[in-house]
Amino acid sequence: MKLKDIAKLASVSETAVSLVLNDKPTRISQEKQAEIRRIAKENNYRPNLAAKNLASKTTGTIGLIIPDLENPFFSGLAKSVEDELRKHNYLTFIVNSDDSHSNEKELLQLLVNSGVDGMLMTLSNESFLHKEEMVSLLKGLNTPYILVDRTYPNLKCNKVYYNNRLGGYLATKYLIDLGHKNIGFIKSPEQIFNGNNRYLGYLDAMREAEYSIDEQWSVESDFKYDGGYLSSEVLLEQADITAIVCANDLMAFGVMKKAREMRIKIPEDISLIGYDNLSFGEIMDTQLTTVKQDMKALGVEAVRILLSDMSSKGDKIQSELEPELLVKDTVRNL
Numbered sequence: 001m002k003l004k005d006i007a008k009l010a011s012v013s014e015t016a017v018s019l020v021l022n023d024k025p026t027r028i029s030q031e032k033q034a035e036i037r038r039i040a041k042e043n044n045y046r047p048n049l050a051a052k053n054l055a056s057k058t059t060g061t062i063g064l065i066i067p068d069l070e071n072p073f074f075s076g077l078a079k080s081v082e083d084e085l086r087k088h089n090y091l092t093f094i095v096n097s098d099d100s101h102s103n104e105k106e107l108l109q110l111l112v113n114s115g116v117d118g119m120l121m122t123l124s125n126e127s128f129l130h131k132e133e134m135v136s137l138l139k140g141l142n143t144p145y146i147l148v149d150r151t152y153p154n155l156k157c158n159k160v161y162y163n164n165r166l167g168g169y170l171a172t173k174y175l176i177d178l179g180h181k182n183i184g185f186i187k188s189p190e191q192i193f194n195g196n197n198r199y200l201g202y203l204d205a206m207r208e209a210e211y212s213i214d215e216q217w218s219v220e221s222d223f224k225y226d227g228g229y230l231s232s233e234v235l236l237e238q239a240d241i242t243a244i245v246c247a248n249d250l251m252a253f254g255v256m257k258k259a260r261e262m263r264i265k266i267p268e269d270i271s272l273i274g275y276d277n278l279s280f281g282e283i284m285d286t287q288l289t290t291v292k293q294d295m296k297a298l299g300v301e302a303v304r305i306l307l308s309d310m311s312s313k314g315d316k317i318q319s320e321l322e323p324e325l326l327v328k329d330t331v332r333n334l
């Protein structure tokens with residue numbers, strides 16, 4: 001069933017059918033509109049999107065590049081973005097850079113070549129080591145885009161991210177208020193702006209309390225479960241450390257595994273705080289105290305800003321969201 005078939009059956013023009021089925025303003029009578037809709041429904045009419053998009057020089061598709069599909073933070077973000085874009089009749093191409101800068105560049109080009117109408121992107125770990133090249137690529141884009149979660153602070157573009165420095169501060173301040181002084185920190189790769197800001201927030205809280213900070217108490221890792229498992233041993237061995245903050249939940253889960261192997265109890269022997277509030281943490285007997293950055297809210301805000309830019313091509317929008325400390329089972333009073 002094509003649009004012209006409906007027009008013939010309803011004895012109206014194809015334009016009339018298009019106006020009615022696209023809910024556009026029309027002078028056609030309510031009765032005739034109802035008849036057109038009935039014929040379309042009874043014949044399972046589906047608009048020819050290719051023809052529609054050809055006319056409007058769009059594809060009705062949006063690209064989303066995420067850096068680690070195995071990390072539930074990004075699968076949660078991808079779900080939020082896809083849900084929200086579908087409400088606006090967009091098809092979302094979700095691709096995974098695997099935290100590789102070369103993959104990221106290739107995927108960016110593939111999406112542009114496929115004619116996506118817009119793009120959302122969380123920068124890979126490596127793109128922070130190739131900033132000039134990446135910024136130049138992004139500045140050369142004709143496709144509207146937004147950086148989500150991980151951004152370049154000095155690049156004027158559409159951005160949405162959480163206040164990471166506040167998140168690191170909230171976690172550390174909470175421990176200090178419970179009497180902890182010797183607090184360790186497991187960092188993301190230092191070049192990643194958002195992860196490193198969490199560490200700066202830790203330093204802010206420790207300095208505000210005028211506590212000395214031993215360099216042995218912090219270690220750089222990779223935002224991954226195995227990274228948290230391997231890097232935490234050097235902190236768990238230090239008997240003077242009473243608490244550890246991790247730059248994300250996956251590394252904190254790695255700490256929990258290493259602590260079990262070393263017969264260290266959480267929180268009895270050492271308190272632990274993560275970052276992200278991954279949903280699968282809820283199935284664990286000892287639920288991780290963590291800093292929540294709501295993936296759904298992040299995705300909805302990212303889509304709002306991108307669609308606004310695609311329609312108005314106005315000033316670029318930066319949106320900073322507030323994290324929230326969620327107190328669960330892995331921290332105790334000293």
Ligand code: RIB
Pocket residue numbers: 071073149150194195223247248249250275276
């Ligand atoms: O867990 C992955 C981390 O990298 C999250 O904290 C998120 O902010 C992303 O940048």
